[in-house]
Amino acid sequence: MKIAIIGSGMSGLACATRLSKAGLAPTLFDKGRGIGGRMATRRAEGGYQFDHGAQMIPAKDATFRSVLNAARSAGHVAEWHTGESEGHMVGTPGMTALSKYLAHGLDLHQQTEITSVTQTDAGWELTADKPLGTFDRVVCTAPVPQAIKLVGTALSCALDQVAYVPSLTLMVALNRSIDAPDTQTNPTDALAWIAHDSAKPGRSTQNCWVAQASAAWSATHLELTKDEIATLMLDLFLTHHALDATDVAYATAHRWRYALVTQPLGQPFVMSSDETLYAGGDWCLGPHIEHAWQSGTAIAEDILRAA
Ligand SMILES: Cc1cc2nc3c(=O)[nH]c(=O)nc-3n(C[C@H](O)[C@H](O)[C@H](O)COP(=O)(O)OP(=O)(O)OC[C@H]3O[C@@H](n4cnc5c(N)ncnc54)[C@H](O)[C@@H]3O)c2cc1C
Incomplete structure (x- = not known):
């Protein structure tokens, strides 16, 4: 067949x-x-790497868990312990693994x-x-x-x-380490998630961060160009962490039009x-x-x- x-x-x-x-x-x-x-995992000029789509792999289903366990034994997923959670599976060295x-x-x-x-x-x-x-x-x-x-x-x-909601996503590499948690859920009204991507297991990069806009902010700004989205989201990210443009080595944005299923x-x-x-x-x-x-x-x- x-x-x-x-x-x-x-x-x-x-x-x-x-x-x-x-x-x-x-x-x-x-x-x-x-x-x-x-x-998805984006590799960018300068050697930066970002999981700019799904962040973690929850597994309630027992058979899916067994798939993840096999992948884990083979070294393609690992558990990520953050201050916010006990441990979630992530792909290693990137989500695409x-x-x-x-x-x-x-x-x-x-x-x-x-x-x-x-x-x-x-x-x-x-x-x-x-x-x-x-x-x-x-x-x-x-x-x-x-x-x-x-x-x-x-x-x-x-x-x-x-039905879906969109997600606008910022990928930013800083040129120094900062004192911030590895994951932040709903850190501001406009940002729904911030992750220190380089803190995930098996990453060879340093100081790479991913921020996702809230569903409402994403819907409002969906039709802006990617450069405009990057500029606005970078401003949100820097303000939240009390940083400025001199701290930024690289930044870009991605538009997920159909990101998360709501219905x-x-x-x-x-x-x-x-x-x-x-x-x-x-x-x-x-x-x-x-x-x-x-x-x-x-x-x-x-x-x-x-x-
Ligand atoms: C920003 C973001 C964060 C997320 N966070 C999480 C998370 O932390 N944990 C979690 O479990 N889930 C998360 N999700 C959801 C998760 O990524 C999806 O549920 C899952 O990956 C969907 O898989 P899929 O195969 O159904 O669809 P997709 O991954 O969308 O795959 C569909 C594929 O079809 C291809 N395609 C479409 N049209 C065509 C065509 N005409 N010809 C050829 N190819 C085509 C596309 O290129 C794509 O590769 C997140 C999603 C986003 C966007």
Whole structure:
């Protein structure tokens, strides 16, 4: 059976690894340069590194915990103890380490944006900047607004009820260490989270920080340019820590338009009426990495059940 998976975030990887374990060989396509989707690590000029998407990997689900424990034994995740929390798993040396570990051995095509998914008598034809072939099953794990555009009309269920909030994120490298906690939750009205990224286990960088704007501030400033966002957020960050521009070695911003799910669908996936096209992701079950993992795994189980 030829299976295409659109997206190499946690849901696409969970689906692919489960199918591979069962002896199938899915093909993954991702439009990004890196893998992992919103579990992202940015490496910047100057040797700086920032986890600018997901910060930590909570795992309530026992089977997901066992995946994390295996990754931990292999050295790709580690526990991060901060003043605020007893210990949360993080990827090491960056959040993308878990994705790279799961992707090992998979047939993955990066920088390949799927632009159309069309059903023919032979199956589902996928197109990027060129035709990519025909597949018996297609799994789309893009965020809902993108999934609707790509495969919405083929799905047997409307996805309009799913809602997200955006997150504007600042990455800043300081040229000296500062006296501030490694994590700060809701430190100001405008900032929802500040993390001392370099304090996470296994980082080779120093003084790299990540700040996320609150959902309200992000929504208000969403359409500014990235430079404008960086300027405003840097000002918030510096003011909060009583620093000034001379302390800054590097700063940039990232816009996550669909960052955190606030209203999930409430079921692990959706599919076409002929059960050959699937859509899933964190948006099915909740706002976290493990919800993406649960959705991707459930899709794989359904494909295997019907095979
Ligand atoms: C700022 C931020 C902070 C977060 N913090 C946490 C946290 O601390 N803990 C936590 O558990 N969760 C956190 N999350 C949420 C977590 O990152 C997500 O729940 C999870 O990563 C979603 O995985 P996914 O596979 O469903 O989607 P994604 O990771 O979004 O993956 C979808 C993939 O599909 C690809 N794609 C989309 N369209 C196409 C196309 N047409 N062709 C090819 N590829 C395509 C994208 O490039 C992407 O790689 C955070 C998210 C953000 C943005």
